[in-house]
Amino acid sequence: MEIKKSNSILFILSGLVGVLITLLGAWWLYLLFALSNKLSALEVQSSGPNIARLIKWEGTAFIILLFIIIISHTILFFKDQKKNKAIHAFFAGLTHELKTPLASIRLQAEVIKDEADRIENSRLDKLTNRLIDDTGRLETQMDKILQLSRIERGGNLNLVAIPIASLFERELKSFSQDLEYQLENIDSSTELMADEFALELIVKNLIHNTKNHTKSKKIHIKGSKQEKSFKITYRDFGAFEGNIAKLGNLFYKHNSSKGSGIGLYLSKKLIKRMNGQFSIKQEDSAGSGLIFEITLPLAKGADHD
Template identity: 35%
Template sequence: MLKKFNPTNVLQIGLLILLIVSIGQVVFWIIDQVNYTNTVRDEFLSVLISTDPNEESTIYSQSYIEKLYEDSESRINRVIWEGSFFLLVLIIGIGILTVTIRREYDLRKRQQNFLAAISHELKSPLASIRISAEAILLDKPSSRYNKRINRVLSDVDRLLRMIDNLLDTSKIESGKVTIKKEKVYLKTVIESCISNFSEDLLENINISLNLDKGLDIYSDRLILESIIANIIDNSIKSCNAAKSSNIEIKGECKNNSIILAIKDDGMGYPIKDNEMIFEKFYRSGDELVRSMPGSGLGLYIVKKLVSLLDGKIISTSDGINKGAIFIITWPIE
Protein backbone atom coordinates (compact mmCIF):
# COMPACT_ATOMS: atom_id res chain seq x y z
CA MET A 1 0.00 0.00 0.00
CA LEU A 2 1.31 3.42 -0.95
CA LYS A 3 1.22 6.09 1.73
CA LYS A 4 1.73 9.69 0.80
CA PHE A 5 2.78 12.57 2.97
CA ASN A 6 -0.02 14.29 4.80
CA PRO A 7 0.17 17.88 3.48
CA THR A 8 -1.46 19.22 6.64
CA ASN A 9 1.21 17.67 8.86
CA VAL A 10 3.95 18.94 6.54
CA LEU A 11 2.47 22.45 6.68
CA GLN A 12 2.18 22.34 10.46
CA ILE A 13 5.82 21.24 10.76
CA GLY A 14 6.78 24.09 8.43
CA LEU A 15 4.89 26.60 10.57
CA LEU A 16 6.54 25.23 13.73
CA ILE A 17 9.98 25.60 12.14
CA LEU A 18 9.08 29.14 11.04
CA LEU A 19 7.97 29.96 14.60
CA ILE A 20 11.18 28.57 16.13
CA VAL A 21 13.36 30.46 13.64
CA SER A 22 11.38 33.67 14.20
CA ILE A 23 11.67 33.38 17.98
CA GLY A 24 15.41 32.84 17.61
CA GLN A 25 15.71 35.88 15.35
CA VAL A 26 13.71 38.10 17.71
CA VAL A 27 15.68 36.96 20.77
CA PHE A 28 18.93 37.57 18.89
CA TRP A 29 17.68 41.04 17.87
CA ILE A 30 16.77 41.90 21.50
CA ILE A 31 20.15 40.72 22.83
CA ASP A 32 21.97 42.56 20.06
CA GLN A 33 20.10 45.81 20.76
CA VAL A 34 20.72 45.53 24.51
CA ASN A 35 24.43 44.90 23.96
CA TYR A 36 24.61 47.76 21.45
CA THR A 37 22.92 50.15 23.90
CA ASN A 38 25.24 49.13 26.74
CA THR A 39 28.31 49.43 24.49
CA VAL A 40 27.38 52.92 23.31
CA ARG A 41 26.67 54.03 26.90
CA ASP A 42 29.98 52.66 28.17
CA GLU A 43 31.88 54.37 25.34
CA PHE A 44 30.24 57.70 26.20
CA LEU A 45 31.13 57.20 29.86
CA SER A 46 34.76 56.41 29.12
CA VAL A 47 35.09 59.49 26.93
CA LEU A 48 33.31 61.66 29.48
CA ILE A 49 35.46 60.52 32.42
CA SER A 50 38.70 60.88 30.51
CA THR A 51 37.89 64.47 29.49
CA ASP A 52 36.55 65.80 32.86
CA PRO A 53 39.46 65.99 35.32
CA ASN A 54 38.29 69.03 37.41
CA GLU A 55 35.74 68.98 40.26
CA GLU A 56 33.23 71.28 38.57
CA SER A 57 33.05 69.06 35.52
CA THR A 58 32.71 66.00 37.75
CA ILE A 59 29.51 67.41 39.30
CA TYR A 60 28.20 68.03 35.78
CA SER A 61 29.30 64.59 34.63
CA GLN A 62 27.44 62.89 37.50
CA SER A 63 24.08 64.31 36.43
CA TYR A 64 24.86 63.52 32.80
CA ILE A 65 25.80 59.95 33.72
CA GLU A 66 22.51 59.46 35.57
CA LYS A 67 20.59 60.77 32.53
CA LEU A 68 22.62 58.51 30.25
CA TYR A 69 21.75 55.47 32.38
CA GLU A 70 18.07 56.42 32.39
CA ASP A 71 18.02 56.82 28.60
CA SER A 72 19.82 53.53 28.01
CA GLU A 73 17.54 51.64 30.40
CA SER A 74 14.52 53.21 28.72
CA ARG A 75 15.77 52.13 25.30
CA ILE A 76 16.48 48.59 26.52
CA ASN A 77 12.97 48.32 28.01
CA ARG A 78 11.45 49.61 24.78
CA VAL A 79 13.38 47.04 22.72
CA ILE A 80 12.31 44.21 25.05
CA TRP A 81 8.66 45.30 24.92
CA GLU A 82 8.69 45.65 21.12
CA GLY A 83 10.33 42.25 20.67
CA SER A 84 7.98 40.58 23.15
CA PHE A 85 4.91 42.12 21.48
CA PHE A 86 6.10 40.97 18.05
CA LEU A 87 6.67 37.44 19.41
CA LEU A 88 3.22 37.40 21.01
CA VAL A 89 1.52 38.49 17.77
CA LEU A 90 3.58 35.95 15.80
CA ILE A 91 2.71 33.08 18.15
CA ILE A 92 -0.98 33.97 18.18
CA GLY A 93 -1.05 34.36 14.38
CA ILE A 94 0.68 31.05 13.68
CA GLY A 95 -1.47 29.37 16.34
CA ILE A 96 -4.68 30.60 14.69
CA LEU A 97 -3.37 29.60 11.25
CA THR A 98 -2.44 26.12 12.49
CA VAL A 99 -5.85 25.58 14.12
CA THR A 100 -7.61 26.79 10.94
CA ILE A 101 -5.55 24.47 8.73
CA ARG A 102 -6.22 21.55 11.04
CA ARG A 103 -9.97 22.22 11.09
CA GLU A 104 -10.01 22.54 7.30
CA TYR A 105 -8.17 19.23 6.98
CA ASP A 106 -10.56 17.49 9.39
CA LEU A 107 -13.56 18.91 7.50
CA ARG A 108 -12.10 17.77 4.18
CA LYS A 109 -11.44 14.31 5.61
CA ARG A 110 -15.02 14.05 6.90
CA GLN A 111 -16.29 15.11 3.46
CA GLN A 112 -14.16 12.42 1.80
CA ASN A 113 -15.41 9.81 4.27
CA PHE A 114 -18.99 10.96 3.65
CA LEU A 115 -18.57 10.66 -0.13
CA ALA A 116 -16.99 7.23 0.25
CA ALA A 117 -19.81 6.05 2.52
CA ILE A 118 -22.52 7.42 0.21
CA SER A 119 -20.80 5.91 -2.83
CA HIS A 120 -20.75 2.49 -1.19
CA GLU A 121 -24.40 2.85 -0.23
CA LEU A 122 -25.35 3.77 -3.81
CA LYS A 123 -23.44 0.91 -5.43
CA SER A 124 -25.60 -1.81 -3.88
CA PRO A 125 -29.02 -0.63 -5.20
CA LEU A 126 -27.50 0.26 -8.57
CA ALA A 127 -25.95 -3.20 -8.85
CA SER A 128 -29.34 -4.68 -7.95
CA ILE A 129 -31.03 -2.59 -10.68
CA ARG A 130 -28.43 -3.76 -13.19
CA ILE A 131 -28.94 -7.44 -12.32
CA SER A 132 -32.70 -7.05 -12.58
CA ALA A 133 -32.43 -5.35 -15.98
CA GLU A 134 -30.12 -8.08 -17.27
CA ALA A 135 -32.55 -10.74 -16.01
CA ILE A 136 -35.36 -9.07 -17.94
CA LEU A 137 -33.21 -9.10 -21.09
CA LEU A 138 -32.75 -12.87 -20.70
CA ASP A 139 -36.54 -13.24 -21.07
CA LYS A 140 -36.18 -11.75 -24.58
CA PRO A 141 -38.64 -8.85 -24.32
CA SER A 142 -39.98 -7.09 -27.41
CA SER A 143 -37.65 -4.73 -29.29
CA ARG A 144 -39.53 -1.78 -27.82
CA TYR A 145 -38.75 -2.79 -24.24
CA ASN A 146 -35.36 -4.18 -25.17
CA LYS A 147 -34.17 -0.70 -26.17
CA ARG A 148 -35.47 0.86 -22.96
CA ILE A 149 -33.82 -1.79 -20.79
CA ASN A 150 -30.51 -1.26 -22.60
CA ARG A 151 -30.87 2.43 -21.88
CA VAL A 152 -31.39 1.62 -18.20
CA LEU A 153 -28.24 -0.52 -18.23
CA SER A 154 -26.31 2.28 -19.93
CA ASP A 155 -27.38 4.84 -17.34
CA VAL A 156 -26.68 2.46 -14.45
CA ASP A 157 -23.19 1.78 -15.85
CA ARG A 158 -22.56 5.52 -16.14
CA LEU A 159 -23.59 6.06 -12.51
CA LEU A 160 -21.46 3.12 -11.36
CA ARG A 161 -18.43 4.57 -13.16
CA MET A 162 -18.99 7.94 -11.49
CA ILE A 163 -19.22 6.23 -8.10
CA ASP A 164 -16.06 4.25 -8.82
CA ASN A 165 -14.33 7.52 -9.71
CA LEU A 166 -15.40 9.06 -6.39
CA LEU A 167 -14.07 6.03 -4.51
CA ASP A 168 -10.81 6.02 -6.49
CA THR A 169 -10.34 9.74 -5.82
CA SER A 170 -10.84 9.18 -2.10
CA LYS A 171 -8.28 6.34 -2.09
CA ILE A 172 -5.73 8.31 -4.09
CA GLU A 173 -5.96 11.42 -1.92
CA SER A 174 -5.75 9.42 1.31
CA GLY A 175 -2.79 7.39 0.03
CA LYS A 176 -4.62 4.06 0.35
CA VAL A 177 -4.03 2.68 -3.14
CA THR A 178 -2.74 -0.91 -3.02
CA ILE A 179 -0.49 -2.02 -5.88
CA LYS A 180 -0.05 -5.72 -6.74
CA LYS A 181 2.02 -6.07 -9.88
CA GLU A 182 1.83 -9.08 -12.17
CA LYS A 183 2.32 -9.94 -15.82
CA VAL A 184 -0.65 -8.55 -17.73
CA TYR A 185 -1.51 -8.78 -21.42
CA LEU A 186 -2.71 -5.41 -22.65
CA LYS A 187 -5.09 -6.82 -25.25
CA THR A 188 -6.90 -8.88 -22.61
CA VAL A 189 -7.25 -5.86 -20.31
CA ILE A 190 -8.50 -3.57 -23.09
CA GLU A 191 -11.04 -6.12 -24.34
CA SER A 192 -12.26 -6.62 -20.76
CA CYS A 193 -12.71 -2.85 -20.35
CA ILE A 194 -14.66 -2.56 -23.61
CA SER A 195 -16.92 -5.49 -22.69
CA ASN A 196 -17.94 -3.69 -19.49
CA PHE A 197 -19.59 -0.90 -21.46
CA SER A 198 -23.24 -1.47 -22.32
CA GLU A 199 -24.35 -2.27 -25.85
CA ASP A 200 -26.47 0.88 -25.90
CA LEU A 201 -23.43 3.04 -25.15
CA LEU A 202 -21.31 1.33 -27.84
CA GLU A 203 -24.09 1.18 -30.42
CA ASN A 204 -22.67 3.94 -32.64
CA ILE A 205 -19.00 3.60 -31.64
CA ASN A 206 -16.35 1.84 -33.70
CA ILE A 207 -13.34 0.80 -31.60
CA SER A 208 -10.30 -0.58 -33.45
CA LEU A 209 -7.37 -2.35 -31.76
CA ASN A 210 -3.86 -2.38 -33.17
CA LEU A 211 -1.48 -3.90 -30.63
CA ASP A 212 1.86 -5.64 -31.00
CA LYS A 213 1.36 -9.38 -30.75
CA GLY A 214 1.80 -10.69 -27.21
CA LEU A 215 2.28 -7.19 -25.80
CA ASP A 216 2.43 -7.49 -22.02
CA ILE A 217 3.35 -5.30 -19.07
CA TYR A 218 4.33 -5.95 -15.47
CA SER A 219 1.67 -3.94 -13.69
CA ASP A 220 -1.38 -3.93 -11.44
CA ARG A 221 -4.30 -5.30 -13.47
CA LEU A 222 -7.10 -3.51 -11.58
CA ILE A 223 -5.37 -0.13 -11.72
CA LEU A 224 -4.57 -0.68 -15.39
CA GLU A 225 -8.23 -1.46 -16.10
CA SER A 226 -9.29 1.72 -14.28
CA ILE A 227 -6.86 3.82 -16.36
CA ILE A 228 -7.90 2.37 -19.71
CA ALA A 229 -11.63 2.31 -18.88
CA ASN A 230 -11.61 5.98 -17.88
CA ILE A 231 -9.85 7.04 -21.09
CA ILE A 232 -12.17 4.94 -23.29
CA ASP A 233 -15.18 6.30 -21.39
CA ASN A 234 -13.91 9.84 -22.02
CA SER A 235 -13.42 9.08 -25.72
CA ILE A 236 -16.93 7.58 -26.03
CA LYS A 237 -18.48 10.67 -24.44
CA SER A 238 -16.40 12.88 -26.72
CA CYS A 239 -17.51 10.98 -29.83
CA ASN A 240 -21.18 11.06 -28.81
CA ALA A 241 -20.99 14.81 -28.16
CA ALA A 242 -19.43 15.42 -31.58
CA LYS A 243 -21.70 12.86 -33.31
CA SER A 244 -18.62 10.93 -34.47
CA SER A 245 -17.80 7.28 -33.95
CA ASN A 246 -14.14 6.28 -34.26
CA ILE A 247 -11.79 5.31 -31.45
CA GLU A 248 -8.40 3.81 -32.27
CA ILE A 249 -6.23 2.03 -29.69
CA LYS A 250 -2.59 1.32 -30.50
CA GLY A 251 0.01 -0.41 -28.38
CA GLU A 252 3.68 -1.09 -29.05
CA CYS A 253 7.02 -1.78 -27.42
CA LYS A 254 9.51 0.90 -28.38
CA ASN A 255 12.76 2.26 -26.91
CA ASN A 256 12.52 0.06 -23.79
CA SER A 257 9.02 1.39 -23.10
CA ILE A 258 5.43 0.22 -23.49
CA ILE A 259 3.46 2.88 -25.36
CA LEU A 260 -0.34 2.88 -25.42
CA ALA A 261 -2.16 5.49 -27.51
CA ILE A 262 -5.94 6.01 -27.48
CA LYS A 263 -7.18 8.35 -30.20
CA ASP A 264 -10.70 9.53 -30.99
CA ASP A 265 -12.30 11.83 -33.57
CA GLY A 266 -14.67 13.34 -31.04
CA MET A 267 -15.22 16.73 -29.47
CA GLY A 268 -11.59 17.45 -28.60
CA TYR A 269 -10.70 20.56 -26.63
CA PRO A 270 -8.93 23.93 -27.12
CA ILE A 271 -5.14 23.69 -27.52
CA LYS A 272 -4.69 25.95 -24.48
CA ASP A 273 -6.26 23.22 -22.30
CA ASN A 274 -3.49 20.67 -22.95
CA GLU A 275 -1.89 21.39 -19.57
CA MET A 276 -5.18 21.61 -17.65
CA ILE A 277 -7.01 18.55 -18.93
CA PHE A 278 -5.79 16.34 -16.07
CA GLU A 279 -6.62 18.80 -13.28
CA LYS A 280 -9.19 17.75 -10.70
CA PHE A 281 -12.76 18.83 -11.61
CA TYR A 282 -11.46 20.70 -14.66
CA ARG A 283 -13.78 20.63 -17.65
CA SER A 284 -13.22 22.60 -20.80
CA GLY A 285 -15.81 25.10 -21.99
CA ASP A 286 -18.95 26.59 -20.46
CA GLU A 287 -20.80 24.22 -18.10
CA LEU A 288 -24.17 25.78 -18.98
CA VAL A 289 -23.96 24.88 -22.68
CA ARG A 290 -21.89 21.70 -22.40
CA SER A 291 -22.97 18.72 -24.48
CA MET A 292 -20.44 16.25 -23.05
CA PRO A 293 -21.37 14.69 -19.68
CA GLY A 294 -18.89 13.95 -16.90
CA SER A 295 -17.71 14.91 -13.43
CA GLY A 296 -14.18 16.15 -14.21
CA LEU A 297 -12.63 13.32 -12.16
CA GLY A 298 -11.90 10.64 -14.75
CA LEU A 299 -8.75 12.09 -16.32
CA TYR A 300 -7.53 13.35 -12.93
CA ILE A 301 -7.70 9.75 -11.68
CA VAL A 302 -5.97 8.52 -14.82
CA LYS A 303 -3.04 10.91 -14.30
CA LYS A 304 -2.62 9.89 -10.65
CA LEU A 305 -2.88 6.16 -11.32
CA VAL A 306 -0.45 6.29 -14.24
CA SER A 307 2.05 8.04 -11.96
CA LEU A 308 1.58 5.35 -9.30
CA LEU A 309 2.52 2.75 -11.94
CA ASP A 310 5.70 4.74 -12.78
CA GLY A 311 4.28 5.84 -16.12
CA LYS A 312 3.70 9.11 -17.92
CA ILE A 313 0.66 10.37 -19.80
CA ILE A 314 0.18 13.24 -22.22
CA SER A 315 -2.85 14.43 -24.14
CA THR A 316 -3.09 16.63 -27.20
CA SER A 317 -5.89 18.02 -29.33
CA ASP A 318 -5.88 20.31 -32.34
CA GLY A 319 -9.01 22.09 -31.16
CA ILE A 320 -12.77 21.77 -30.82
CA ASN A 321 -14.30 18.98 -32.97
CA LYS A 322 -10.83 17.76 -33.98
CA GLY A 323 -10.55 14.81 -31.62
CA ALA A 324 -7.90 14.06 -29.02
CA ILE A 325 -5.18 11.53 -28.36
CA PHE A 326 -3.93 10.14 -25.03
CA ILE A 327 -0.47 8.59 -24.97
CA ILE A 328 0.70 6.55 -21.97
CA THR A 329 4.30 5.41 -21.60
CA TRP A 330 5.56 2.84 -19.12
CA PRO A 331 9.20 1.78 -18.71
CA ILE A 332 9.85 -1.92 -19.26
CA GLU A 333 10.73 -3.58 -15.95
Protein backbone atom coordinates in the same frame (compact mmCIF):
# COMPACT_ATOMS: atom_id res chain seq x y z
CA MET B 1 -0.53 11.58 -2.41
CA GLU B 2 -0.15 14.81 -4.37
CA ILE B 3 -2.67 16.63 -2.15
CA LYS B 4 -0.83 15.46 0.96
CA LYS B 5 2.50 16.46 -0.57
CA SER B 6 1.19 19.94 -1.44
CA ASN B 7 -0.16 20.43 2.09
CA SER B 8 3.15 19.31 3.60
CA ILE B 9 5.16 21.67 1.37
CA LEU B 10 2.82 24.55 2.25
CA PHE B 11 3.17 23.79 5.95
CA ILE B 12 6.99 23.61 5.73
CA LEU B 13 7.22 26.88 3.80
CA SER B 14 4.87 28.71 6.15
CA GLY B 15 6.78 27.24 9.11
CA LEU B 16 10.07 28.53 7.71
CA VAL B 17 8.52 31.96 7.19
CA GLY B 18 7.28 31.87 10.79
CA VAL B 19 10.74 30.95 12.09
CA LEU B 20 12.32 33.73 10.02
CA ILE B 21 9.82 36.30 11.32
CA THR B 22 10.43 35.07 14.88
CA LEU B 23 14.20 35.46 14.50
CA LEU B 24 13.79 38.94 13.03
CA GLY B 25 11.37 39.81 15.82
CA ALA B 26 13.77 38.50 18.45
CA TRP B 27 16.60 40.54 16.94
CA TRP B 28 14.38 43.63 16.82
CA LEU B 29 13.35 43.03 20.45
CA TYR B 30 16.99 42.64 21.48
CA LEU B 31 17.85 45.97 19.89
CA LEU B 32 14.87 47.63 21.57
CA PHE B 33 15.85 46.25 24.97
CA ALA B 34 19.43 47.39 24.44
CA LEU B 35 18.14 50.85 23.53
CA SER B 36 15.77 50.92 26.49
CA ASN B 37 18.59 49.93 28.86
CA LYS B 38 20.73 52.77 27.53
CA LEU B 39 17.82 55.15 27.96
CA SER B 40 17.31 53.93 31.52
CA ALA B 41 21.02 54.28 32.27
CA LEU B 42 21.03 57.84 31.00
CA GLU B 43 17.76 58.45 32.87
CA VAL B 44 16.22 59.99 29.79
CA GLN B 45 12.65 60.91 30.56
CA SER B 46 10.01 62.32 28.30
CA SER B 47 7.11 64.51 29.21
CA GLY B 48 4.83 61.50 28.69
CA PRO B 49 5.24 57.89 29.84
CA ASN B 50 8.62 56.27 30.44
CA ILE B 51 10.10 55.43 26.97
CA ALA B 52 12.22 52.49 28.17
CA ARG B 53 9.25 50.78 29.84
CA LEU B 54 7.06 51.44 26.79
CA ILE B 55 9.62 49.84 24.45
CA LYS B 56 9.95 46.74 26.66
CA TRP B 57 6.19 46.22 26.94
CA GLU B 58 5.53 46.70 23.21
CA GLY B 59 8.41 44.42 22.21
CA THR B 60 7.35 41.68 24.63
CA ALA B 61 3.73 41.90 23.46
CA PHE B 62 4.86 41.64 19.83
CA ILE B 63 6.90 38.46 20.43
CA ILE B 64 4.09 36.85 22.47
CA LEU B 65 1.59 37.65 19.72
CA LEU B 66 3.95 36.19 17.12
CA PHE B 67 4.30 32.94 19.06
CA ILE B 68 0.52 32.70 19.48
CA ILE B 69 0.04 33.10 15.71
CA ILE B 70 2.63 30.40 14.91
CA ILE B 71 1.19 27.95 17.46
CA SER B 72 -2.37 28.63 16.21
CA HIS B 73 -1.24 28.04 12.63
CA THR B 74 0.31 24.69 13.59
CA ILE B 75 -2.81 23.57 15.48
CA LEU B 76 -5.10 24.58 12.60
CA PHE B 77 -2.90 22.75 10.09
CA PHE B 78 -3.07 19.46 11.98
CA LYS B 79 -6.82 19.88 12.53
CA ASP B 80 -7.23 20.43 8.78
CA GLN B 81 -5.19 17.29 8.04
CA LYS B 82 -7.36 15.28 10.43
CA LYS B 83 -10.51 16.69 8.83
CA ASN B 84 -9.26 15.81 5.32
CA LYS B 85 -8.58 12.23 6.40
CA ALA B 86 -12.08 11.98 7.87
CA ILE B 87 -13.62 13.34 4.63
CA HIS B 88 -11.63 10.84 2.52
CA ALA B 89 -12.74 7.99 4.78
CA PHE B 90 -16.37 9.17 4.63
CA PHE B 91 -16.49 9.31 0.82
CA ALA B 92 -14.67 5.99 0.52
CA GLY B 93 -17.24 4.37 2.82
CA LEU B 94 -20.16 6.10 1.12
CA THR B 95 -19.15 5.10 -2.40
CA HIS B 96 -18.53 1.53 -1.24
CA GLU B 97 -22.03 1.40 0.26
CA LEU B 98 -23.59 2.85 -2.91
CA LYS B 99 -21.90 0.35 -5.24
CA THR B 100 -23.93 -2.61 -3.97
CA PRO B 101 -27.42 -1.14 -4.60
CA LEU B 102 -26.24 0.26 -7.95
CA ALA B 103 -25.05 -3.17 -9.06
CA SER B 104 -28.38 -4.63 -7.93
CA ILE B 105 -30.33 -2.00 -9.92
CA ARG B 106 -28.26 -2.71 -13.03
CA LEU B 107 -28.77 -6.48 -12.75
CA GLN B 108 -32.52 -6.07 -12.31
CA ALA B 109 -32.62 -3.69 -15.28
CA GLU B 110 -30.83 -6.30 -17.40
CA VAL B 111 -33.43 -8.91 -16.37
CA ILE B 112 -36.24 -6.50 -17.35
CA LYS B 113 -34.47 -5.82 -20.66
CA ASP B 114 -34.33 -9.55 -21.43
CA GLU B 115 -38.05 -9.77 -20.70
CA ALA B 116 -38.71 -6.71 -22.90
CA ASP B 117 -36.79 -8.35 -25.74
CA ARG B 118 -38.80 -11.54 -25.28
CA ILE B 119 -42.17 -9.80 -25.48
CA GLU B 120 -40.85 -7.35 -28.13
CA ASN B 121 -41.75 -4.21 -26.21
CA SER B 122 -39.63 -1.49 -27.86
CA ARG B 123 -40.56 1.27 -25.39
CA LEU B 124 -39.66 -0.85 -22.37
CA ASP B 125 -36.47 -1.94 -24.11
CA LYS B 126 -35.48 1.70 -24.70
CA LEU B 127 -36.15 2.64 -21.07
CA THR B 128 -34.18 -0.30 -19.68
CA ASN B 129 -31.24 0.49 -21.98
CA ARG B 130 -31.24 4.03 -20.62
CA LEU B 131 -31.40 2.72 -17.05
CA ILE B 132 -28.50 0.32 -17.65
CA ASP B 133 -26.39 3.11 -19.20
CA ASP B 134 -27.12 5.51 -16.33
CA THR B 135 -26.32 2.97 -13.61
CA GLY B 136 -23.14 2.00 -15.46
CA ARG B 137 -22.08 5.64 -15.56
CA LEU B 138 -22.80 6.03 -11.84
CA GLU B 139 -20.79 2.89 -11.08
CA THR B 140 -17.85 4.28 -13.04
CA GLN B 141 -17.99 7.54 -11.06
CA MET B 142 -18.10 5.55 -7.80
CA ASP B 143 -15.06 3.56 -8.92
CA LYS B 144 -13.18 6.78 -9.69
CA ILE B 145 -13.92 8.23 -6.26
CA LEU B 146 -12.89 4.98 -4.56
CA GLN B 147 -9.61 4.84 -6.46
CA LEU B 148 -8.91 8.54 -5.85
CA SER B 149 -9.44 8.06 -2.12
CA ARG B 150 -7.28 4.95 -2.24
CA ILE B 151 -4.26 6.54 -3.90
CA GLU B 152 -4.50 9.74 -1.82
CA ARG B 153 -4.28 7.58 1.31
CA GLY B 154 -1.29 5.70 -0.14
CA GLY B 155 -3.11 2.40 -0.75
CA ASN B 156 -1.30 -0.39 -2.58
CA LEU B 157 -2.16 -1.74 -6.02
CA ASN B 158 -2.24 -5.44 -6.91
CA LEU B 159 0.09 -5.78 -9.92
CA VAL B 160 -0.56 -8.97 -11.90
CA ALA B 161 -0.28 -10.10 -15.54
CA ILE B 162 -3.21 -8.61 -17.49
CA PRO B 163 -4.05 -9.64 -21.10
CA ILE B 164 -4.52 -6.18 -22.57
CA ALA B 165 -6.31 -7.24 -25.79
CA SER B 166 -9.20 -8.95 -24.00
CA LEU B 167 -9.56 -6.01 -21.62
CA PHE B 168 -9.87 -3.53 -24.50
CA GLU B 169 -12.24 -5.81 -26.42
CA ARG B 170 -14.47 -6.25 -23.38
CA GLU B 171 -14.71 -2.53 -22.64
CA LEU B 172 -15.08 -1.43 -26.28
CA LYS B 173 -17.77 -4.04 -26.92
CA SER B 174 -20.06 -2.36 -24.39
CA PHE B 175 -19.80 0.88 -26.43
CA SER B 176 -20.00 -0.72 -29.88
CA GLN B 177 -23.40 0.85 -30.60
CA ASP B 178 -22.08 4.36 -29.92
CA LEU B 179 -18.47 4.25 -31.15
CA GLU B 180 -16.37 3.01 -34.05
CA TYR B 181 -13.05 1.54 -32.98
CA GLN B 182 -9.98 -0.12 -34.43
CA LEU B 183 -7.35 -2.14 -32.57
CA GLU B 184 -3.91 -2.43 -34.17
CA ASN B 185 -0.89 -4.51 -33.06
CA ILE B 186 -2.55 -5.63 -29.83
CA ASP B 187 -2.79 -9.42 -29.76
CA SER B 188 -4.01 -11.89 -27.18
CA SER B 189 -0.48 -12.89 -26.13
CA THR B 190 0.41 -9.41 -24.83
CA GLU B 191 0.24 -9.21 -21.04
CA LEU B 192 1.06 -6.18 -18.91
CA MET B 193 1.99 -5.91 -15.25
CA ALA B 194 -0.85 -3.82 -13.86
CA ASP B 195 -3.69 -3.66 -11.38
CA GLU B 196 -6.70 -5.05 -13.25
CA PHE B 197 -9.28 -2.81 -11.59
CA ALA B 198 -7.12 0.30 -12.08
CA LEU B 199 -6.33 -0.47 -15.73
CA GLU B 200 -9.98 -1.21 -16.46
CA LEU B 201 -10.92 2.14 -14.93
CA ILE B 202 -8.33 3.96 -17.08
CA VAL B 203 -9.63 2.35 -20.29
CA LYS B 204 -13.24 3.11 -19.34
CA ASN B 205 -12.35 6.73 -18.67
CA LEU B 206 -10.69 7.19 -22.07
CA ILE B 207 -13.66 5.62 -23.86
CA HIS B 208 -16.15 7.68 -21.85
CA ASN B 209 -14.23 10.85 -22.75
CA THR B 210 -14.43 9.98 -26.45
CA LYS B 211 -18.14 9.23 -26.20
CA ASN B 212 -19.06 12.33 -24.19
CA HIS B 213 -16.66 14.97 -25.52
CA THR B 214 -16.20 14.23 -29.23
CA LYS B 215 -18.54 14.34 -32.23
CA SER B 216 -16.72 11.87 -34.47
CA LYS B 217 -17.16 8.90 -32.06
CA LYS B 218 -14.10 7.19 -33.57
CA ILE B 219 -11.22 5.53 -31.72
CA HIS B 220 -7.94 4.15 -33.00
CA ILE B 221 -5.82 2.14 -30.54
CA LYS B 222 -2.34 1.03 -31.54
CA GLY B 223 0.12 -1.10 -29.60
CA SER B 224 3.90 -0.99 -29.80
CA LYS B 225 6.05 -3.58 -28.03
CA GLN B 226 9.35 -2.31 -26.68
CA GLU B 227 12.17 -4.14 -24.91
CA LYS B 228 10.56 -4.43 -21.48
CA SER B 229 7.42 -2.37 -21.87
CA PHE B 230 4.37 -1.93 -24.07
CA LYS B 231 3.18 1.40 -25.43
CA ILE B 232 -0.52 2.01 -26.11
CA THR B 233 -1.45 4.95 -28.32
CA TYR B 234 -5.10 5.89 -27.92
CA ARG B 235 -6.28 8.38 -30.54
CA ASP B 236 -9.69 10.00 -30.75
CA PHE B 237 -10.80 12.25 -33.58
CA GLY B 238 -12.56 14.97 -31.65
CA ALA B 239 -12.00 18.71 -31.61
CA PHE B 240 -10.35 19.67 -28.33
CA GLU B 241 -10.11 23.44 -27.82
CA GLY B 242 -9.15 23.71 -24.15
CA ASN B 243 -5.76 24.12 -22.50
CA ILE B 244 -3.96 20.83 -23.11
CA ALA B 245 -1.33 21.68 -20.47
CA LYS B 246 -4.07 21.55 -17.80
CA LEU B 247 -5.47 18.18 -18.88
CA GLY B 248 -4.77 15.74 -16.08
CA ASN B 249 -5.05 18.39 -13.36
CA LEU B 250 -7.48 17.58 -10.58
CA PHE B 251 -11.04 18.87 -11.29
CA TYR B 252 -10.07 20.46 -14.64
CA LYS B 253 -12.95 20.10 -17.13
CA HIS B 254 -11.95 22.74 -19.79
CA ASN B 255 -15.17 23.91 -21.52
CA SER B 256 -17.40 20.95 -20.75
CA SER B 257 -20.10 20.72 -18.10
CA LYS B 258 -19.99 16.91 -18.19
CA GLY B 259 -17.81 14.70 -16.04
CA SER B 260 -16.21 15.13 -12.64
CA GLY B 261 -12.77 16.42 -13.64
CA ILE B 262 -10.94 13.58 -11.87
CA GLY B 263 -10.72 10.93 -14.63
CA LEU B 264 -7.47 11.95 -16.35
CA TYR B 265 -5.89 13.02 -13.06
CA LEU B 266 -6.68 9.59 -11.65
CA SER B 267 -5.44 7.84 -14.80
CA LYS B 268 -2.12 9.69 -14.63
CA LYS B 269 -1.63 8.83 -10.96
CA LEU B 270 -2.62 5.17 -11.35
CA ILE B 271 -0.27 4.65 -14.30
CA LYS B 272 2.57 6.23 -12.34
CA ARG B 273 1.81 3.90 -9.41
CA MET B 274 1.98 0.96 -11.86
CA ASN B 275 5.52 2.02 -12.91
CA GLY B 276 4.29 3.38 -16.23
CA GLN B 277 4.18 6.64 -18.15
CA PHE B 278 1.22 8.70 -19.32
CA SER B 279 1.20 11.63 -21.75
CA ILE B 280 -1.36 13.68 -23.67
CA LYS B 281 -0.68 15.26 -27.05
CA GLN B 282 -2.66 17.10 -29.69
CA GLU B 283 -2.41 15.99 -33.29
CA ASP B 284 -1.54 19.11 -35.27
CA SER B 285 -3.26 22.27 -34.10
CA ALA B 286 -5.83 23.64 -31.69
CA GLY B 287 -9.21 22.08 -32.32
CA SER B 288 -7.82 18.73 -33.47
CA GLY B 289 -8.07 15.35 -31.75
CA LEU B 290 -6.09 14.13 -28.76
CA ILE B 291 -3.51 11.36 -28.50
CA PHE B 292 -3.10 9.54 -25.17
CA GLU B 293 0.09 7.52 -24.78
CA ILE B 294 0.30 4.88 -22.05
CA THR B 295 3.46 2.87 -21.42
CA LEU B 296 3.37 -0.03 -18.94
CA PRO B 297 5.83 -2.83 -18.12
CA LEU B 298 5.37 -6.16 -19.86
CA ALA B 299 4.54 -9.12 -17.65
CA LYS B 300 7.39 -11.50 -16.89
CA GLY B 301 7.85 -13.85 -19.81
CA ALA B 302 5.96 -11.54 -22.18
CA ASP B 303 8.93 -9.30 -23.00
CA HIS B 304 10.11 -11.67 -25.71
CA ASP B 305 8.33 -12.55 -28.94
